[in-house]
Amino acid sequence: MDTKDTKIALPVGTTLDRFIMRKQEDFPFATGELSQLLRDIALASKIVNREINRAGLMDIAGAFGSQNVQGEDQQKLDVIANIRFIRAFRNGGEVCTIISEEDEDIIQTGNPDGKYIVAMDPLDGSSNIDVNVSIGTIFSIYRRKTETGCNGDLTDCLQKGVEQVAAGYVIYGSSTMLVYTTGNGVNGFTYEPSLGEFFLSHPDIVTPKTGKVYSINEGGYNSFPQGIKDYVEYCKSNDYSARYIGSLVADFHRNLLKGGIYIYPPTAKAPNGKLRLMYEANSLAFIVEQAGGKATDGKNRIMEIEPTALHQRCPLVIGSSEMVDKVQELLLKSEAALV
Known part of the structure; x- marks a missing residue:
C-alpha cells in the first residue's frame, strides 16, 4: 500500500509537535519553517498562559496606563503578551515582519530572510482579565510577497484573507486550547500544564450548520441596521439563547463547537464596525470556513475584502452557515424595502 496516498488519522492525545510533524506534508510549501512557526506560537502561548494564571498574584492585571493605536486602554497583560509573541517570532527566524493590534506601525523582526508575515491580536478581550473571564490570542x-533578504513592507502585510496559509487562536479559560488550520480542516489542542504539552483533543472540528445561540451586544440595538434588528427579533421569536461574553475568542469558540452566530454590526458609534480585519476577522473567517461555517461583513465574504490599512475595521457576521445566510437574507430584504 502506498502510504503517501493514505491519510493517517492521529488519535486524541497526540502531542502538538507530533501532529505538526505528521501533517507537514499537507502544506504545499512545506520545508519546515511553517511547522517551526506554529511551534513558536505554541511556546509563546504557554508563557502567556503562565502570566495570565498568576495575574492576580503578581500585580500584572489592570490597566497599563496608556492607549493602543485603536484608542483602547491597554492592560498590563496586553503589553506582556505583545512582547512575548514578538520575542518568539524574532528568536524563531521564520517571520520577517509582524503587524499587531497593539502597535501602530509594521514591526520588523530583524530576520530579512524570513518567509512569513504574522498578523496578531496578542490578547483579545483583555479588559475581562480583572474579572477572570476567558480571553485569547488570535493570529x-x-x-x-517581496523577495527575501530585505524587510517586509505593506505589500506583504495587506493581503486578503484568502491568501492566509494558516490561522488560529488560543483561548485561555477553564483550560487553555490552541485551535488552528492550515487549510486542511481545523484541529484543537488542550494544554496539559503539568507536562507542558498541548495534546490533540478536538480533531477535525466541524461546526453545526445551524444552532440556537446568538452572540451580539444588544446594548447597541437602537443603532443597529434594520436587518440586524430583524434578525435579533427572529432569534427571540424562535427561542434562541443570547450568549455574549465580550471576549471575541470565547464567544467564537463556543459557537464553533456547539453551533451559533456572532455578530458585531456597524453602529452609530462604530459605523465600520469595531473588529479589525487583519487581526481578528480574517483569522476567524479562515477557521470557520474550514470548519464548514461562514463569515461575512453582512454582504461580502470576509476573506475576499481588499485590505487598505493595517488597522482597518469591518462588521462581522460569523458562525453556522444557515444562520449567517439568514442574517444576509434579512439585511437584503430591509435594504430592498428602502428602495
Whole structure:
C-alpha cells in the first residue's frame, strides 16, 4: 500500500509537535519553517498562559496606563503578551515582519530572510482579565510577497484573507486550547500544564450548520441596521439563547463547537464596525470556513475584502452557515424595502 496516498488519522492525545510533524506534508510549501512557526506560537502561548494564571498574584492585571493605536486602554497583560509573541517570532527566524493590534506601525523582526508575515491580536478581550473571564490570542500567517533578504513592507502585510496559509487562536479559560488550520480542516489542542504539552483533543472540528445561540451586544440595538434588528427579533421569536461574553475568542469558540452566530454590526458609534480585519476577522473567517461555517461583513465574504490599512475595521457576521445566510437574507430584504 502506498502510504503517501493514505491519510493517517492521529488519535486524541497526540502531542502538538507530533501532529505538526505528521501533517507537514499537507502544506504545499512545506520545508519546515511553517511547522517551526506554529511551534513558536505554541511556546509563546504557554508563557502567556503562565502570566495570565498568576495575574492576580503578581500585580500584572489592570490597566497599563496608556492607549493602543485603536484608542483602547491597554492592560498590563496586553503589553506582556505583545512582547512575548514578538520575542518568539524574532528568536524563531521564520517571520520577517509582524503587524499587531497593539502597535501602530509594521514591526520588523530583524530576520530579512524570513518567509512569513504574522498578523496578531496578542490578547483579545483583555479588559475581562480583572474579572477572570476567558480571553485569547488570535493570529494569521501569510507568505511574504517581496523577495527575501530585505524587510517586509505593506505589500506583504495587506493581503486578503484568502491568501492566509494558516490561522488560529488560543483561548485561555477553564483550560487553555490552541485551535488552528492550515487549510486542511481545523484541529484543537488542550494544554496539559503539568507536562507542558498541548495534546490533540478536538480533531477535525466541524461546526453545526445551524444552532440556537446568538452572540451580539444588544446594548447597541437602537443603532443597529434594520436587518440586524430583524434578525435579533427572529432569534427571540424562535427561542434562541443570547450568549455574549465580550471576549471575541470565547464567544467564537463556543459557537464553533456547539453551533451559533456572532455578530458585531456597524453602529452609530462604530459605523465600520469595531473588529479589525487583519487581526481578528480574517483569522476567524479562515477557521470557520474550514470548519464548514461562514463569515461575512453582512454582504461580502470576509476573506475576499481588499485590505487598505493595517488597522482597518469591518462588521462581522460569523458562525453556522444557515444562520449567517439568514442574517444576509434579512439585511437584503430591509435594504430592498428602502428602495
